[in-house]
Amino acid sequence: MKIGARIGLSLGKATRDAFGLALAELGREYPDIVVIDGDVHNSTRTEYFAREFPDRFFNVGIAESNMVGIASGLAACGKRPVVASFAAFILCNAFDQLRMGVAFPELPVKVVGSHAGISIGEDGPSQMGIEDVALACALGGFAVVVPADEPSTRAATRAMIEHPGPVYLRVGRPKVPVVYTDGCEFQIGRANELRDGTDVTLIANGLMVAAALEAAYLLEQEDISARVVDMHTVKPIDVAAIQAAAEETGGIVVCEEHLHYGGLGAAVAQTVAETSPCRMAFVNLGDRYAESGTPDELLEAYGLTAEAIVAAARRVLE
Amino acid sequence: MATTLSDTKRQELEAIAKRIRRHIIASTTKAGSGHPSSSLSAVEIAVTLFFGGVMRYRPQEPGWPDRDRFILSKGHAAPLLYAVLAEAGYFPVEELQTLRRIGSPLEGHPNRKRLPAVEASTGSLGQGLSIGLGHALAARLDGRDYRVYVLLGDGEIDEGQVWEAAAAARKYQVSNLIAIIDHNGYQQTGPTSEVLDMEPIAEKWRTFGWDVQEIDGHDLDALAAAFAHATAAEAPSVIVARTVKGKGIESVLKELKDENMHGKPLPEEAAQKALALLS
């Protein structure tokens, strides 16, 4: 992964691995955690939990709608169910079940979507969850969390398990640069400022946090001071952090590995419009599906780079 | 009833099957990812359809309205589909080497927008039979006599949508819809008997009102006979084809201690061994 290399960020585990390992650890602490799989535990990394707690692990075959229905029933009986599959399959295939079985009855089911974004690479667009954040945000009462790296995913997994309501946690396939230290502060709904700045704010989540840090470094070379905010929670959005960014820096660029509509960009823009209107620009996948390729090639070809963020920041500053 | 192949025809099909197996292995190893074992189990099925005189198609005119349709519902077997299409003349065989590379229409899973010969974009399992039913109903509406062949995995039939399509196909008695189940006994995380046992598979389809045949999915004569029967049937028809995942390179998979080898290309050295087995 090229992102972050220029500023010396080292590669950590993939966020799916960080999630899987953290889940197995949390399983020891919380005997009510149960995990539902759809024939993909070696992809989502719930395999670690499965190995340690075979009695609390249910692989129900390739059947995402059924997975969510079962989780709904388990949650109604006081369990803490985690359903994990590819982001594309669990949200798109089981959306009605998520709506009727989880969101509407407000049951604390934890939904984890792996293989999010185009950075899965060669498997191609059918396997890439790039509309998952929009779908999850559309489910009433869901918290939607998109962590950036290994340490913050570990913390996010705990936060998800301890959150009283339904949560969607988005994780990715490739190893990603580390931007946090172990034991980092992580609260659902509370953004983390990773770098202060005065001229413009780069708000990002997931893999794009590292790209935003890289962009801030490039902007610094041009004497532009960029604030970088990790908006790991898309819902409920951190209104105060966004308002402060708008008022203190006067312009915002939102960066995400997701389609233009309904994701982090939309959530930030709504907040900006309501609190303190300022100039904004968006770095995302636009309104199209990607293709097969290596993760680096795709991120470059589909405009998810530090350079693209720098260009967007310049538009905001014009 | 056995429509037995002539010796020359069988030899011809065997030779094509061997070439296709080589393409599958070479292209996935070159790509460094993909699903060779899932592709290898269905080689004889696809070869019989495309080269055994079962399907009618025009490589120069992929959109020919009267063509028979082949829908790869188990989209992860894309390397098989691409190898078959190349051998059938839809595009040059050399292009197979671009599998999964940026810019290539040969994506990790079939994409009909990028490659006109692909009938349905697949890769999210469980959806191909419904799409096939749509094609089959369109034939009826348009007064055309093409047939629709849908290849499904035995893990794929875990998906509820498959059975929704099965029930609807019976309702509309679409005799031009033929499903083939690649019954290789494995899915992603283990044997189908352990992950989610759908046996008795044939019995299930029978109770859904389908014409059902159970055959050895690597036996070219049995496949030819089964398709002859299926195309003559009055009801929607399913062929439960018993197959071996990774067929043709079992000894190599055994050496790698991974009989399922799901979603993994052969390492370079193993690929060389496999290609030697198939030369």
Ligand SMILES: Cc1ncc(C[n+]2csc(CCOP(=O)(O)OP(=O)(O)O)c2C)c(N)n1
């Ligand atoms: C809806 C959906 N869920 C999960 C997957 C991930 N997946 C890809 S292949 C596969 C196993 C398929 O097994 P089977 O249908 O038996 O095909 P085989 O590889 O054995 O030919 C799974 C679970 C998927 N592609 N689509």
Ligand SMILES: [Mg+2]
């Ligand atoms: Mg199978």
